Amino acid sequence: MGITTKALLKSLWVFHLSTGSCNNCDIEVLDCLTPRFDVERFGIKLVGSIRHADVLLVTGSCNRKSAERLVKLYKEAPQPCLVVAIGECSLSRGIFIPSYNCPRPLDKLVPVSAYIPGCPPKPEAIISGIVKLIQKVKGK
Amino acid sequence: MIKRKEVLADLQTRFKKEITDIFDKSPHRVYIDIPPSALVPMSRYIFQDLGARFNIASGVDTRSHIEILYHFTIEDINLLISLRVRLNRQKPVIASLTTVCEAANWIEREIHELLGVDFTGHPDLRRLLLSDQWPDKVYPLRRDYKEWDKGAVRDRGVK
Numbered sequence: 091m092g093i094t095t096k097a098l099l100k101s102l103w104v105f106h107l108s109t110g111s112c113n114n115c116d117i118e119v120l121d122c123l124t125p126r127f128d129v130e131r132f133g134i135k136l137v138g139s140i141r142h143a144d145v146l147l148v149t150g151s152c153n154r155k156s157a158e159r160l161v162k163l164y165k166e167a168p169q170p171c172l173v174v175a176i177g178e179c180s181l182s183r184g185i186f187i188p189s190y191n192c193p194r195p196l197d198k199l200v201p202v203s204a205y206i207p208g209c210p211p212k213p214e215a216i217i218s219g220i221v222k223l224i225q226k227v228k229g230k
Numbered sequence: 231m232i233k234r235k236e237v238l239a240d241l242q243t244r245f246k247k248e249i250t251d252i253f254d255k256s257p258h259r260v261y262i263d264i265p266p267s268a269l270v271p272m273s274r275y276i277f278q279d280l281g282a283r284f285n286i287a288s289g290v291d292t293r294s295h296i297e298i299l300y301h302f303t304i305e306d307i308n309l310l311i312s313l314r315v316r317l318n319r320q321k322p323v324i325a326s327l328t329t330v331c332e333a334a335n336w337i338e339r340e341i342h343e344l345l346g347v348d349f350t351g352h353p354d355l356r357r358l359l360l361s362d363q364w365p366d367k368v369y370p371l372r373r374d375y376k377e378w379d380k381g382a383v384r385d386r387g388v389k
Contacts, residue, residue: 154361182386190370191360193382 091228098144098170099224101133105143105167109160109196111150114210115177119147122213129217145172151179151186152196164200172203172223176216181205203227234307237280245272261299261312266324269300269315274330276302276311284331285310289341291373296322296345317347326352344371 108116122129123136137143140163152160164171175196178184186192196202203226206219238260242249248268253261264272276282282302290297295316302311317324326349327334338349339358346369349355357364368378 154363158361187384187386190375190377193379195383195387198383 094170095227099227101135102144102172102220102224103137103142104134104145104147105140105163106136106147107149107160107163109148109150109156109180110153110192111177111179115149115179118210118213118216119149119176122216127213127217129220134220140167143167143171145174146200147174147176148180148196149176151183151189151192152194152199153189153191154193157194157199160196161199172227173200174204174206174219174223175202176206176219177211178207178209181207184209232280232307234309237304237307237309241272241276244275248272258308259310259312261314263314263316266315266317269313270325270327270330273300273302273313273327276313277331280304281306282311284327284333287327287334287337287341289345289347289371291319291345291371293373295319296347298324298341298347300327322347323350324348325350328352343369345369346372 106116106119121127129135140146146164146167148160150156164173173196175181179186180196183189183192183195204219204223206216208215211219234257238252238254241262242252245264245268248264248271249262250265251263253263255261273284277284282304285301285303287298287300290299296319298315298317300313300315302313303309304311315324322345324347326338328338328349329351335353336358338352339355341347342349342352342355343357343360346367360370365378369375
């Protein structure tokens with residue numbers, strides 16, 4: 091494991107992007123940060139700008155307008171940037187799959203490192219997904 | 231204070247010629263069918279004289295017509311009046327409600343881009359919600375909408 095990977099995984103800074111979700115996944119993401127689960131113990135925290143982030147956390151079904159902005163944000167992110175898809179909508183667009191406004195799923199737009207299914211996923215599932223992501227990047 | 235019964239009787243006498251049907255659904259809900267020409271005078275009366283609030287308008291493509299419902303609430307008596315107009319599917323045109331109430335502006339823009347209804351007299355009928363790549367004259371909430379985007383992926387990637 092190189093120095094950059096070690097530094098990356100020591101403390102994941104997360105930028106949270108909603109691409110047209112119903113906000114239920116966003117609430118569960120916030121729930122992870124509240125005292126009950128408190129992922130900040132592990133150095134995971136939300137940041138206000140993509141330029142400070144290691145992880146791009148995406149919720150929602152990537153509609154035509156937000157998909158453009160998502161790709162733009164991914165290009166602005168410092169590499170390596172890990173993309174995590176949260177919830178059924180960002181995995182496969184869920185019930186919005188025939189929608190005129192959701193033509194492409196998230197993983198056709200940017201490379202995705204981890205998928206966390208659920209509608210919405212529980213905070214436990216989100217934490218477990220992040221743990222798996224860290225182990226995957228470490229190469230275990 | 232004006233009562234529900236009085237409001238309905240008043241509307242029925244005042245707009246006797248225009249009203250084609252009244253559907254009294256529940257104590258809090260009434261649907262009034264009118265021709266498109268009667269929309270502006272009638273909503274002006276409901277909005278300005280009866281002191282109702284303009285909630286929202288909603289458009290539907292039924293198979294025979296394009297239907298727009300204009301919802302007004304009279305809060306004192308807890309009554310929701312929905313004015314229902316039916317427009318020709320081939321050429322849906324109706325007078326804009328922005329002359330009566332400014333709040334109708336954005337919802338008319340939305341109905342215009344999603345259902346293709348033409349609002350005559352609207353000050354600024356630009357696109358509101360759809361993306362810039364969306365082609366002209368393609369209305370996604372019409373029943374005969376066909377997918378135009380060749381790059382769209384409509385499967386979940388599993389066999």
